[in-house]
Amino acid sequence: MSYGSFPPAPGGRRGGTLAVVLAALIPACFAGWLLWSSEGDGKGAGGSGPPTASSTSSPPPSSAAPTSGAPSSHAPSSAAPDALKGKVVVIDPGHNPNNRDHPAQIARRVDIGTNTKECDTTGTATNSGYAEASFTLDVARRARALLEAHGATVKFTQDGKTEFGPCVDERAEFGNKAHADAVVSVHADGAGPGERGFHIILPKGVHGGGADTSAITKPSRRLGERLLDSFTEETGSEPADYVGDGSGLNVRGDLGGLNLTTVPKVFIECGNMRDAKDAAHLTDAHWRERAARGIAQGITDFLHG
Structure with a gap:
C-alpha cells in the first residue's frame, strides 16, 4: 500500500x-x-x-x-505538505542533451572501482528522434515538482545546462556528498524492437578499488522494490521480460553510478525507446506525468519504510 x-x-x-x-x-x-x-x-x-x-x-x-x-x-490519503520534510532526494537524469556535441570528452575513461568506463554516453532515442536525454530531464523535472510539493529537498546531478556529463563517477559522488536519503537515476532503454517493459537496476555487492556497496545493497533493493510497485500501478506498464528473470529487478556490477554510491540508489529504465509501442508511451506527455508519479510515489514509500 x-x-x-x-x-x-x-x-x-x-x-x-x-x-x-x-x-x-x-x-x-x-x-x-x-x-x-x-x-x-x-x-x-x-x-x-x-x-x-x-x-x-x-x-x-x-x-x-x-x-x-x-x-x-480526489484528495490524497495523506496530503501533508511536509510529509517529506528533512528528506534529501537526488534525481539523476540520465545522459545530457549536450553530450552529442562533446564526443571526445564523454569518451574519456573513468574509474568505477572494478574497472574503467566511458565518462558518459549520448544515450538512445526513438525511431522518430526523441532523445533519451530529453525524456529523462522531462520526467525528472515532473518528479521533482511532486516531491518538493511534499517538502522534500530535491537535487539534480544535471539539468541540461552543463556542456556535457557529468561523468558517471561524478554522478555517484554528487549523491554521496548530498548525503541523500535516496537517489534515482532516470533512463530509458535501447533494446531491440518487440522487447517491451520497464525495469529497475540494483547495485551488486562489489568491493574493489574505490567501490564498496556492502552498506547500501539492501536499502537500495528496498528502494527498487517500492519503485517497481508504484511504477507498475501508476503507468500500467509491465516489468520487462528481456532482462534478468522477468521480475523487473536486475542486479548489475558494471555501472559506475551504482558501484561508487555510498547511499541508497537505483536506476530505472522506464521503457524501450526502440520498440514502437513503448515509444508511443515515452513520447506522450500524459504518460510521462504518470511515470513521474510512479517514481515520486516509490521514493516516498521507501522513505517512510
Whole structure:
C-alpha cells in the first residue's frame, strides 16, 4: 500500500462528484419552489394573516449535499505538505542533451572501482528522434515538482545546462556528498524492437578499488522494490521480460553510478525507446506525468519504510 499517495491527474473523479451533488440539490430546489408557489397562490386568492413558521423557514439541507471544508474524493490519503520534510532526494537524469556535441570528452575513461568506463554516453532515442536525454530531464523535472510539493529537498546531478556529463563517477559522488536519503537515476532503454517493459537496476555487492556497496545493497533493493510497485500501478506498464528473470529487478556490477554510491540508489529504465509501442508511451506527455508519479510515489514509500 502506498504511503501518502499523490493526487490523481485532473479529469478523474471530479465529474462523478458533480453529478452526485446536482442529483441531491435539484430535488431540494424543486421542493422549495413548490412551497413558495403554493404560498403565492394562497395570497393571490385573498388569503391574508401572518405567515406560519412552516412558510417562513427554509427546507432542511439535503444529507447528500457536501459540507463546507469536506475533503473531495480526489484528495490524497495523506496530503501533508511536509510529509517529506528533512528528506534529501537526488534525481539523476540520465545522459545530457549536450553530450552529442562533446564526443571526445564523454569518451574519456573513468574509474568505477572494478574497472574503467566511458565518462558518459549520448544515450538512445526513438525511431522518430526523441532523445533519451530529453525524456529523462522531462520526467525528472515532473518528479521533482511532486516531491518538493511534499517538502522534500530535491537535487539534480544535471539539468541540461552543463556542456556535457557529468561523468558517471561524478554522478555517484554528487549523491554521496548530498548525503541523500535516496537517489534515482532516470533512463530509458535501447533494446531491440518487440522487447517491451520497464525495469529497475540494483547495485551488486562489489568491493574493489574505490567501490564498496556492502552498506547500501539492501536499502537500495528496498528502494527498487517500492519503485517497481508504484511504477507498475501508476503507468500500467509491465516489468520487462528481456532482462534478468522477468521480475523487473536486475542486479548489475558494471555501472559506475551504482558501484561508487555510498547511499541508497537505483536506476530505472522506464521503457524501450526502440520498440514502437513503448515509444508511443515515452513520447506522450500524459504518460510521462504518470511515470513521474510512479517514481515520486516509490521514493516516498521507501522513505517512510
